[in-house]
Amino acid sequence: MSTEIVLSSGQRMPLIGMGTACKPIPPNLTSTLVHAIELGYRHIDIAPTYNTEEFVCHAIAQVETRKSQPHFSEGEDILSFDMRGTWEAMEESIGGSNFSIKKLSQHLTYVTIPPTMNQVYILSDNRFMLEAFIKSVS
Structure with a gap:
């Protein structure tokens, strides 16, 4: 089974992403995201209503992502x-x-x-x- 899809633009996007919508925001969200990125997650779902963008940014800053660029989904x-x-x-x-x-x-x-x-x-x-x-x- 493929783990990613090739978009019509030629870019590749992971099929499975990690959502960041959670209420209340857990104190370990940044470390959870760091762990997910280290495990290979490259699709992270964010939205202004989640109020988790800062945690996502901190996690990405802590992890080297030479393998591929993260893919972000941001809701309407x-x-x-x-x-x-x-x-x-x-x-x-x-x-x-x-x-x-x-x-x-x-x-x-x-x-x-x-x-x-x-x-x-x-x-x-x-x-x-x-x-x-x-x-x-x-």
């Missing part, structure tokens, strides 16, 4: 912003984070390059309809 913020302009500026290797079929459909009306991936939680209620939709537009 709850603040209003120009999503279309942002998307067009980054679309070569951009993907979604828990985007619904509705949100993906809206983006597909104006993007010139389809999203390279849609990061979703793996839960017992697997999103079969979402997976089928993504495959149909890829």
Whole structure:
């Protein structure tokens, strides 16, 4: 089984990432992240609402990552912003984070390059309809 995927831009992205959303933030979060990076994690999920960016930065600073560059997933913020302009500026290797079929459909009306991936939680209620939709537009 492959441990990474090649995006349409040619960049490689790990298939499994480490999430950093936790409430309350554990006192050992930085050391946990250091250990994860040392074990080979190169995909770290961050978002402004997690309030964990500082811990992630400290962990990365403590670990030498010559093997490959870390890949960060940052979720959509709850603040209003120009999503279309942002998307067009980054679309070569951009993907979604828990985007619904509705949100993906809206983006597909104006993007010139389809999203390279849609990061979703793996839960017992697997999103079969979402997976089928993504495959149909890829």
